[in-house]
Amino acid sequence: MKKEILEKFLSNQCSYNECKDVASYLEGNDDELDKIQLFENLADNEIIHIDQVEKNLLCDAILAKPKQGLLLKRLLIAAAVLLFVAFSFYKLGKHDSPSHLESPLLVEIVNDTESAEWHILPDSSRVKLSPAAKLTYRTNFAKDRELNQVAGEITYFVHANKDLPFRVINQGVQTRAVGTAFSIDDYNNENLIIKLLEGKIVVEDPTDNTDSEIILNNPTAIVVNKVDFTYNHINNNNKDGYKKAWDKERKAIRNNYSESTIAWSNQVVNFSGVSNADLFSIMERLYGVTIDVENPKITNGNFTGELYQNDNLENLLTIFCQINGCNFTIKDNIIRIK
Known part of the structure; x- marks a missing residue:
């Protein structure tokens, strides 16, 4: 041969x-x-x-x-x-x-679970799919880094390559990046919400030959109309504060988890065999951060431990990494676990 x-x-x-x-x-x-x-x-x-x-x-x-x-x-x-x-x-x-x-085939990634899922793309970029999220790309993706976000919220951690821009098409709106972190989701029927977490992105209409584009180079969030391309900046901060986020999460947990898995009180929460993916989602909502898991296999495990209301995020991450043999870094509200 x-x-x-x-x-x-x-x-x-x-x-x-x-x-x-x-x-x-x-x-x-x-x-x-x-x-x-x-x-x-x-x-x-x-x-x-x-x-x-x-x-x-x-x-x-x-x-x-x-x-x-x-x-x-x-x-x-x-x-x-x-x-x-x-x-x-x-x-x-x-x-x-x-x-x-003879043409590149279509690859589809769908998260049909109730927890977030991390996947590694052929160019070494990583994506986090929220429940019910879906994307597609072609098998020549390493040479033509374009994918289609079909449904749900997806966060992208882009592997830098200035010669091959990373492009996401979502209902006619293109988000272009070289190396960065950002998320895209439906805001309502007419609009998308695009959050820049790190780096720089250009939001544009790929069918428009004009120079109309939205350049974001600082962490922020915008709501973009899918028809006329008008947009507005919105507050991307955790406006509720940690205490309100704690109370909000405690009430939501009662509806989504049994007390045998997560027992949440006013002062402490006990995790018993909760999936690592669910733990990360809770941490993101509670602390207003974004978690990038560089090795998706880490999300397959379970976590047992406790978190007191006065504990800081670094303590919880330290315990988690001691159990799972990993390490973490925190920069600009982005936590990278590897």
């Missing part, structure tokens, strides 16, 4: 016929393909989001026909990527014939 074809396959850039050639090659390795069922529960994002170093290792491993057991998981992931590339158009329901595979 030609190495350049295999490299194109591992970069999700193969044509349909090239995919068939790679499939034929891998099908000849019955031992590896028979063991794919060992990884049938591998998450989609682990299958399709492989960095370039990993892809290079896969190329060398497959071409060199490594010894049994050597780089087995990487081989299986490569085979799984092939299945994704060759057959995902059936799953997505977007194409009717193999000829469509």
Whole structure:
């Protein structure tokens, strides 16, 4: 097999016929393909989001026909990527014939859980999807960093690349960034709310040839009309203050969680096996911060501990990181956990 074809396959850039050639090659390795069922529960994002170093290792491993057991998981992931590339158009329901595979395929991320979810994009940017949020992008995203925010609130932590601007389209409104953190959500039926958390963004109409654009280079929030593109700045601060936020969260918790998971009183809250994702959401609302989880696997765990009303945020984060073997930084109301 030609190495350049295999490299194109591992970069999700193969044509349909090239995919068939790679499939034929891998099908000849019955031992590896028979063991794919060992990884049938591998998450989609682990299958399709492989960095370039990993892809290079896969190329060398497959071409060199490594010894049994050597780089087995990487081989299986490569085979799984092939299945994704060759057959995902059936799953997505977007194409009717193999000829469509010449164009980049559509990838969809949906959060159908009741907790926030973090995902890593192919360009190493991270996104946090609130419940019911949805976005789509093409498989050539690493070269054309445009995605479509379909529903819900999504926060973006953009990997800096000045040559390839990061663009989010939401109902005709484009938000463009080089390297920054921002969120987009529906404000009401007519308007979007866009919050700049860090860095700089340009909000614009991608179909408008004029120079009309909104430039934000300080943390702020704006409400943008989706039709006429008028906008207003709004207060993005936690105007209620910590005490009012505590009382508001305590009342909301009673409706959303059982006391066996979260027991909240006037002075202390006890967490018992609450998911890390839910803990982060509570911390964001309570302290008026934004949490960026650089390793999404951290959100899969649970937290047991307590927080007193007079405790500060750093104490809670210190306890959390001691339990989970991570560390954190705080800058401009953005907490990064890695």
